[in-house]
Amino acid sequence: EAQVTQNPRYLITVTGKKLTVTCSQNMNHEYMSWYRQDPGLGLRQIYYSMNVEVTDKGDVPEGYKVSRKEKRNFPLILESPSPNQTSLYFCASSPYRAPMNTEAFFGQGTRLTVV
């Protein structure tokens, strides 16, 4: 089944403790991206990657890191999480190198709470 898989689905952590949220897709998509969703603010792009070893900042990259060592995986890293990073996170992937005119496929979401 074609899908985007995120793990974990839920995570509660403490301020400053490094964490990684994994994202994997099995559709051979070139483009992958991370979003955070906060009440009243919609979906905001954190980072994106157009291919292996190519990553770039989105609208809200501060406090986050990503890597794209393999085409299928695009982990989101929070080196020192803070409470303002409490949010719902989505990973998404799209085919082709021009992602803006094709459908985005989303993972199930990761609800992160930083205390």
Added chain:
Amino acid sequence: GENVEQHPSTLSVQEGDSAVIKCTYSDSASNYFPWYKQELGKRPQLIIDIRSNVGEKKDQRIAVTLNKTAKHFSLHITETQPEDSAVYFCAPGDNAGNMLTFGGGTRLMVKP
């Protein structure tokens, strides 16, 4: 980057009525106009999209119309049902840009 606005931010209709959500964008190069539906606790999923060489597209009870001159496109849902209750997002894009910009979302509530 693209400025995207959706209106209204919330919409409450009676079951069976129609609902219309409008998305306004700023980039005249935009040529792809999708609508995503996000049910409570679920991921956003594409429900309908249109490309700039088409003015309207219909799929059963949902339709999207495009006005490229005025730079807006709209989602139309007819004969609304309770399962249409969700948040709807637009995300206009073009094949030259690298970022996907979503509208702020419209919460649709269909009252039985």
